Amino acid sequence: MTTTNATNRTADDIASQAREFLKFTPPATTGRIEFLRARFDAGLAWVHYPEGLGGIGADPALQPVVDAIFSAAGAPGNKPHTNIIGLGMAAPTILRFGTPEQKRRFLRPLWTCEEIWCQLFSEPGAGSDLANVATSAKRDGDDWVVNGQKVWTSLAHEATWAIVVARTDPAQPKHRGLTFFVCDMRSPGVDVRPLRQITGESEFNEVYLDDVRIPDDQRLGEVGQGWAVTQNTLMNERVAIGAGTVPRESGAIGELLRVWRDRPDLRTLGAFDEVMRFWVEAEVARLTAERLRQQQAAGLPGPEGSGAKLTYARLNQEISSLELDLLGTEALRYTDYSARRPVLVTHAENPAGWRFLRAKGNSIEGGTSEIMRNIIAERVLGLPAEPRADKDVAWKDLPR
Missing domain, CATH: 2.40.110.10 (Butyryl-CoA Dehydrogenase, subunit A, domain 2)
Known part of the structure; x- marks a missing residue:
């Protein structure tokens, strides 16, 4: 397979390369990790990454073409939900600031999720x-x-x-x-x-x-240079949290709609208006996030990610609150308060009471909603920055 003129690849070119890869690396007879490593080496992991680092330098908008072909063929995935920090934050930071040796050492086992x-x-x-x-x-x-x-x-x-x-x-x-x-x-x-x-x-x-x-x-x-590297990582984090790759009606809105569709006894006219409003807002947020993901894939995570993260936190909290209202006392039966140690928890695996409680953390993790508003005000809207009296003071001299 050739990877010349990768930046000029069309969707047909990418699709042809993916099908050719599957012909010589059939998922049914190839071990999961062996398959994932081979996919990375073929440049079909992150198609927008450079050659030799999991990609072929193609347009990031072509990644869904590859993913769809692999999914249809029953190819194993890399379970991205188990390594969200590695894939969404560490990888783009290593790609931008790492040495050639660091990129070669870390990116492949990171993408295959052999290393969390x-x-x-x-x-x-x-x-x-x-x-x-x-x-x-x-x-x-x-x-x-x-x-x-x-x-x-x-x-x-x-x-x-x-x-x-x-x-x-x-x-x-x-x-x-x-x-x-x-x-x-x-x-x-x-x-x-x-x-x-x-x-x-x-x-x-x-x-x-x-x-x-x-x-x-x-x-x-x-x-x-740590603050510059950290800022880049944080911008990627906010895109990863607020604009994660999700299909329509997944996450909190998906669970609310499941209750609405499966439980007609809970429906009211007033609640209908709220459900429809949240569906529209969630869909607008999802479509806006798609643009942010492509911007992130091009190595240009910007302050707009703060808006996506702010919206994500607000919607999760409001949607989970409405679900709790619909279910009433039924939602208060919280059956598992054990000190579990999950790798990453999801909405679908837990009851409505869990979703309501867990959503409270969305406005804190990855940067508080207050900080997101400051970033949007200063770096998107161009409003005057807040006074920072400690800006030029040595850290050791700051009061604690």
């Missing part, structure tokens, strides 16, 4: 103000010695690798003294502890880093 990723960003004193992180990284020969505490870390209990931002120069202002690393979660000194949520389960964690050694060749970007 988490994100060590937030801290007890650095959530919405992420640039205030106190986790330190000090150079020691060819290594960095990292100490600190991270919190709200989804998938840390399953992760092989983490992307982590740490402070390497406390004498610089908070945005300029940070550096970005890839951390092996199996390293000595990494301690993962569950955090129990309002739903009962422990989907995310707090992570303690005690003299964890990270080789300098696992640094992403230059020393002191």
Whole structure:
């Protein structure tokens, strides 16, 4: 199979390449991981990525063509819901800031989901103000010695690798003294502890880093460039959360419609108006998100992702609230409050009471809705920025 002039590929070209691949790598007789690795090597994992890194440099809008052909052939998927941080945040960050060696090392097992990723960003004193992180990284020969505490870390209990931002120069202002690393979660000194949520389960964690050694060749970007790398990752995160690839009527709106269609005894005229309004809003959000996904795939995640994330949080909370209202006391029978440790929970796997409670976290995770509004105001609408008195003050001199 040739990959010349990849940027000029048409949908027919891509479809032909996918069918040719399936002819020589039949899903029925090829092991799952072997198939996924071969698909990556053939450039049919992320078609918009460069050759040799899972793609052929094609238009990202052609990815659905490949996915549809593979799905119709019964090809195994890479279970993206199990590695949302790796696929949605780590991969584009590595592609943009990683060295050629880092890209070759990390991207293939990340896409096949043989290696799960988490994100060590937030801290007890650095959530919405992420640039205030106190986790330190000090150079020691060819290594960095990292100490600190991270919190709200989804998938840390399953992760092989983490992307982590740490402070390497406390004498610089908070945005300029940070550096970005890839951390092996199996390293000595990494301690993962569950955090129990309002739903009962422990989907995310707090992570303690005690003299964890990270080789300098696992640094992403230059020393002191950590905030720029982090900003890119956060923009990708907001697109991944608010504009994730979903079919029509999936997620919260899908569950609400299931109740509406299956339970005619619960329908009222007033509720009908609300259901229709939410369906329209969810569909508008889904179609808008499609454009954002293509922008992200082209390596240009922008502040518009904050709007998608803000809309996602609001809709999830309002839709789950209406579902609870429809079901009444029936929805209050919450049958499982055990401290489960799921990899990633979904709407369809849980009752209405769970969806109502879990949706409360949507306006916090990935950046609070208040911060999203600030970003939209300043970077989309061009309104004056909020005063920031600590902008030029050395981090070590800031009050705590």
